[in-house]
Amino acid sequence: MDKIKTYLKRFGAIMAQPVIATILGLLVGAVFIIASDENPIEIYQTMFSRSFLSPYYLSQTLTRATPIIICGIATAAAWRAGYINIGVEGQMITGSFAATLAAIYIPLPGPLLLIVSILLGMLAGSIYASIVSVLNMKFGSSIVICTLMLNYVANYIASYLVSYPFMDPYGDGISLVTQTIPESVQFVKLSTTNNLSIGIIIAAIVVIAFYFMERKTVFGYESKMTGFNPNFAKYGGVFERKVMLKTLALSGAIAALAGICEIYGSKYRYTDNMFTSASFAWTGLMAALISNLHPIGIFFTSIFLSGLQVGGQAIQRTSSIPIQMATVIQSSITLFVSAKLGVQFFSKWRKQKKQEPAKPQESKGGAETV
Amino acid sequence: MFLELKNITKTFGKTVANDNISFGLNKGEILALIGENGAGKSTISKILYGLNKPDSGEIFLDGKKLKIHSVLDAIDHGIGMVQQHFMLFESYTVAENIVYGKEPKKNGFFDRKRAAEIVRELGDEYGLHIDPDLKVEDCSVGMRQRIEILKVLYQNADIIIFDEPTAVLVPQEIEELLKTIKDLAKRGKSIIIITHKLQEVMDVADRTVVLRQGKFVGERLISETDIKELSYLMVGRGIPPREVEKKEPGKLVLDVEDLRYKHEGVSILNGLSINVHEGEIVGIAGVSGNGQTELIQCLTGLLKPDSGKVELCGEDISGKSVREIRDLGCAHIPEDRYEFGCARKADLEETSIMGYEHLPEFSSKGLLNEKHNQEFALNLLDKYSVKYDHMGEPAGALSGGNIQKLIVAREIEHNSKFLIAAEPTRGVDIGAQEFIHDRLMDKRNRGDGVLLISSELSEVMSLSDRIYVIYDGQIRGEFTRAEADTNKVGFLMMGGQNGQD
Amino acid sequence: MNMLAVILNSTIRSTTPILLAALGSAICSQVGVFNIALEGQILIGCFVSIVANYFTGNVYLAVLCGMLGGAAVASIVAILQVKYKAADMVIGTSVNLLTSGLTSVLLSTIFGVRGSFSSPELISLPKIKLPVISEIPVVSRLFEQLTFIDYLSYIIAILMFVYLYKTVSGFHTQSVGKNIEAADSLGIKTLRTQIIAVLVSGALCGLGGSVLSMGQVTLFTEDMSAGRGYMAMASASMGQAHPLFVIASSLFFGICQSAGVLLQNYVPSQLTQAIPYAATVIALSIFGWRAIRKKNA
Incomplete structure (x- = not known):
């Protein structure tokens, strides 16, 4: 009984921060909604009813959440070890583009093609991420800047490829696209009435696998310690370079899987700028930051953020509020979480009420080395 | 006034x-x-x-x-x-x-x-x-x-x-x-x-x-x-002088000959030679910054020496990785507990198993053996009377003396033939200091070799069976416990040469 | 010859925003703050300048507003990261995302458009015609179409050098980045120094943003800063946060940008657009990355 109580207490303490931050983030959003001469309550009502409250919209939210969840995990995998990978977008593009090409052009029977193309895609994503770890090891180039720069490089090169060599001349006439992937590799739908595919189950499996890896494996332990204090890990015999190589390769492979799920599960072809415009990687990053890199947290936060975006699309159609309002709310939440402002304020207020000494604040984990 | x-x-x-x-x-x-x-x-x-x-x-x-x-x-x-x-x-x-x-x-x-x-x-x-x-x-x-x-x-x-x-x-x-x-x-x-x-x-x-x-x-x-x-x-009481159990040194544990290391063109270790036997504490006295840090890092595999012989229990370890050297039997209490000895955010169990995590009892096939590891950590905390709240507590929440005790516990309990103790009592209170000194003595009395590196001359003098004086990356003198005296050692620490007193 | 002058001219013009932001990055790293929000500071500068330009019709006022906008975004960094010690990477990336979303939202609330905004009512920055030089045939090409901000950015770099390396106050400012504890113990208001440095970086990025949206073109498009904030960080680190060296490293990024534009006539634009980004990665690797930020253990 006591165990459950302390567990609940700890859970409450963990949840307090993101919940307060979410409320504050929605308030920031409300300010801008009011500034646009709209009623925030109505807008939020529409946003939530058109994202969570009907089966159709919920399935859309979950479909959109799928790549976000996986991107969040890809981010967490690198950040928790202290390697600030902000290039998930680039790895996602490279990996899924490679997988798409493989699925279109390699003549293999269905199930085998599915597996081979996914593996090739993940390999491409992890190689793309590994460029950065190799550069960092050889030349000490900043991981932050290199991963970000490679986002642009990947997107422009994919853009070139989809405009010239791999363009489908019979495309949809609106944007530049590749051919559609064969039906045999397209993900199975979970229901006939909507679009939701088994991608969301893959995402859940990724979350659970990551959770397990983080807590129960030697690699999880060693990479976590490297993130906390690389010198400590090195001193203990952890081979830091190996951890970096493995971590970034893993992160890149997961990122690729995110893109693959989006293409195999819902779009069936690569469209120019499809990942940059939907901003999956960055939303995943925010989900990871809001959840303090915790995988289960990432799962639910991603769904929430995805709901904001799906709801954002709905209000974009019906009001003067553009979809980017979702980004404003999301990044405000992230800022509030990271600054622990809400909690600090709350605990101060409680302290004043109770007049008891507070424990010194622990600094935030995971994100301090470059 | x-x-x-x-x-x-x-x-x-x-x-x-x-x-x-x-x-x-x-x-x-x-x-x-x-x-x-x-x-x-x-x-x-x-x-x-x-x-x-x-x-x-x-x-x-x-x-x-x-x-x-x-x-x-x-x-x-x-x-x-x-x-x-x-x-x-x-x-x-x-x-x-x-x-x-x-x-x-x-x-x-x-x-x-x-x-x-x-x-x-x-x-x-x-x-x-x-x-x-x-x-x-x-x-x-x-x-x-x-x-x-x-x-x-x-x-x-x-x-x-x-x-x-x-x-x-x-x-x-x-x-x-x-x-x-x-x-x-x-x-x-x-x-x-x-x-x-x-x-x-x-x-x-x-x-x-x-x-x-x-x-x-x-x-x-x-x-x-x-x-x-x-x-x-x-x-508040008199301090009894430390009693030292007589012990004949045994086989050679550490043998370093003509160790050289350069960093960015500056020579830091200039042909340094030392050795440590079973059952002896060998102290290295010297003003910090004379190559002690680099010596430790060359011995533990954190740095690769440019040349020279480093043998641990008869096996050449120059060029081996930290893990290989640890597995061969070298434990290491680091100079700076927060830089190398722990991670402030890691919990006590995570802190305790560092360096062991790949061993068969601690993990198998890449999976951690949680039950064993927790017991192991509890045992360390208990045996070295570390004061803590709960296992999930981050190491950074412990006081300096307590975290140092935990690090000392972790390294001594490796039961390795050889231990490097660098500044083992820096900045800890008198109680923890005595406790740690006693543990180092126990280790020696069990027949293991200890290399003690400390900038606190009194610590080196009171614990060591043999003392080397390091200056400018070289050994400038060697004393037995009986021969050592503050003035002679101090003179060499300053860069004085033997025989020109 | 003429071609070379045109290339150099385009290099100078594309250097300016990066140089200004890189100086902002340099001043932050001089005081030991790792500021990643440069990207957002530039973007807000672009946007606010256009807004002020549209409503006041005064291009100088617009520049000033751009700088204030940059400083306003920087103040988020100053408060959360410097004052409340939140993790730098988290704050930086969130601020960049926030400004990206915010400018899009405001674009629609203020102008009722999505994606980009331009209008004949917008006034672009006046191009300076140098008295004698504009008469000389080839050299005039070199200095064509430059705005006062293009010249100003080099003056700022020199002033920053003089301030940091020749004055007592600059000596104290630098000392904060070298050993904050010691500076603190000697009575320097280290927190204030760091905050001011971050705000200055915001103003510089804002200035860079205004030249971006009112210099060669006069319009605002979503995410028009396009990674320049990160390039500026790369530039500052290659220039070791020394204002004069930063001029040199920023010119390199300017060359890459103008090369990208020039090659568009020969190579598909999708590939030339990737050039500055790939070049950044390569340059960083060649120069090696010296820690722009000292690790706080």
């Missing part, structure tokens, strides 16, 4: 660092503030220098009540301090460091030429010579201290506080410093020197104030007291 402190109280959380402390300082007097680690000496000096604010109490200067809210206030009132950890800018020159805060200007710009002149003049006046254009990063510890003293003098301080000024110096430098302090007092400066080394107190001070566990326990004129009384006041 020139300066008077009345009823100063200061608490940090639950600990009372200063409990209602009062004492005074006369003009031109040298007052020694003595006490064990954690007695509250540093706290009170920081209060005087404006780095800490007292909870209650008053300070009077020349009969006037002082309000010291910041270091600037203290400097304005003529109070200066030479801190234990030097507050210098490495990449700035000596002159830039000294004039900092009161820079000479020409046409509104910083006049660096004038600054150098000022420093030269000041050095001549007080007999503290130093090249003003040298970068601090190129200065020895003794020189850095001189820079700090000149800085305080440049700020026109009448009252100068020295916080553990001799902790980082070798005996000959200490002598020099004590002379300087006496000289300053003669020139009318009032001096507070904080220390726990009683011989120095007897040598230099006029009067002493003794603190124990934050409380004032007594005040003596030096002419009317002796070391025995002071040590009794300080500790």
Whole structure:
């Protein structure tokens, strides 16, 4: 009984921060909604009813959440070890583009093609991420800047490829696209009435696998310690370079899987700028930051953020509020979480009420080395 | 009284660092503030220098009540301090460091030429010579201290506080410093020197104030007291001298010959040779920065030596990885517990299994054996009486002494043939210090080899069966326990050559 | 010859925003703050300048507003990261995302458009015609179409050098980045110094943003800063945060940008657009990355 109580207490303490931050983030959003001469309550009502409250919209939210969840995990995998990978977008593009090409052009029977193309895609994503770890090891180039720069490089090169060599001349006439992937590799739908595919189950499996890896494996332990204090890990015999190589390769492979799920599960072809415009990687990053890199947290936060975006699309159609309002709310939440402002304020207020000494604040984990 | 402190109280959380402390300082007097680690000496000096604010109490200067809210206030009132950890800018020159805060200007710009002149003049006046254009990063510890003293003098301080000024110096430098302090007092400066080394107190001070566990326990004129009384006041009991069990050294555990290491073109280890046998503690005495850190890192695989032989239990380990060396039987208590010894955010179990995690009992097929690991950690915490709240607590939440105990526990319980203990008791309280010393002794008595590296000469002298003196990346002398004496060792630590005493 | 002058001219013009932001990055790293929000500071500068330009019709006022906008975004960094010690990477990336979303939202609330905004009512920055030089045939090409901000950015770099390395106040400012504890103990208001440095970086990025949206073109498009904030970080680190060296390293990024534009006539634009980004990665690797930020253990 006591165990459950302390567990609940700890859970409450963990949840307090993101919940307060979410409320504050929605308030920031409300300010801008009011500034646009709209009623925030109505807008939020529409946003939530058109994202969570009907089966159709919920399935859309979950479909959109799928790549976000996986991107969040890809981010967490690198950040928790202290390697600030902000290039998930680039790895996602490279990996899924490679997988798409493989699925279109390699003549293999269905199930085998599915597996081979996914593996090739993940390999491409992890190689793309590994460029950065190799550069960092050889030349000490900043991981932050290199991963970000490679986002642009990947997107422009994919853009070139989809405009010239791999363009489908019979495309949809609106944007530049590749051919559609064969039906045999397209993900199975979970229901006939909507679009939701088994991608969301893959995402859940990724979350659970990551959770397990983080807590129960030697690699999880060693990479976590490297993130906390690389010198400590090195001193203990952890081979830091190996951890970096493995971590970034893993992160890149997961990122690729995110893109693959989006293409195999819902779009069936690569469209120019499809990942940059939907901003999956960055939303995943925010989900990871809001959840303090915790995988289960990432799962639910991603769904929430995805709901904001799906709801954002709905209000974009019906009001003067553009979809980017979702980004404003999301990044405000992230800022509030990271600054622990809400909690600090709350605990101060409680302290004043109770007049008891507070424990010194622990600094935030995971994100301090470059 | 020139300066008077009345009823100063200061608490940090639950600990009372200063409990209602009062004492005074006369003009031109040298007052020694003595006490064990954690007695509250540093706290009170920081209060005087404006780095800490007292909870209650008053300070009077020349009969006037002082309000010291910041270091600037203290400097304005003529109070200066030479801190234990030097507050210098490495990449700035000596002159830039000294004039900092009161820079000479020409046409509104910083006049660096004038600054150098000022420093030269000041050095001549007080007999503290130093090249003003040298970068601090190129200065020895003794020189850095001189820079700090000149800085305080440049700020026109009448009252100068020295916080553990001799902790980082070798005996000959200490002598020099004590002379300087006496000289300053003669020139009318009032001096507070904080220390726990009683011989120095007897040598230099006029009067002493003794603190124990934050409380004032007594005040003596030096002419009317002796070391025995002071040590009794300080500790509250006599300290029994350490009894050393006789032990014949066994087989060779560590054999290092002609070790060389260069960093960015600067040679740091210049053909260093040492060895350690079973059942012996071998101490390395030396001023820090003479290659100790690099030696440790070359032995443990954190650095690759350029050349030389390193054999552990008869096996060549130069070029092997940290893990391979650890597995061959080398445990390592690191110099800096927060840089290498732990991660502040890692919990106690995670801290405990570092270096073991790949061993069969701790994990199999890449999966951690949680039950075993938790028991293992509990056992360490228990056996070394580490004070902690719960296992999930981050290491950073433990006090310095407790986290050090946990690190010592982890490394000693490796049951390796060889242990490197670098600064094993730096900055821990007296209780933890004795405890750790006892554990090192146990390790030796079990027949393992221990290499003890410490900048605290007294620690090396009291524990080691054999002592090497390191200077400029070389061994300058070797002594057995019986041969070693502070003066001889100190002379070599300063870079003196054997036979030219 | 003429061609070379045109290339150099385009290099100078594309250097300016990066140089200004890189100086902002340099001043932050001089005081030991790792500021990643440069990207957002530039973007807000672009946007606010256009807004002020549209409503006041005064291009100088617009520049000033751009700088204030940059400083306003920087103040988020100053408060959360510097004052409340939140993790730098988290704050930086969130601020960048926030400004990206915010500018899009405001674009629609203020102008009722999505994606990009331009209008004949917008006034672009006046191009300076140098008295004698504009008469000389080839050299005039070199200085063509430059705005006062293009010249100003070099003056700022020199002033920053003089301030940091020749004045007492600059000496103190630098000392904060070298040893914050010591500076603190010697009575320097370190927190204030760091905050001011961050705000200055915001103003510089804002200035860079205004030249981006009102210099060669006069319009605002979503995410028009396009990674320049990160390039500026790379530039500052290659120039070791020394204002004069930063000029040199920023010119390199300017060359890459103008090369990208020039090659568009020969190579598909999708590939030339990737050039500056790939070049950044390569340059960083060649120069090696010296820690722009000292690790706080």
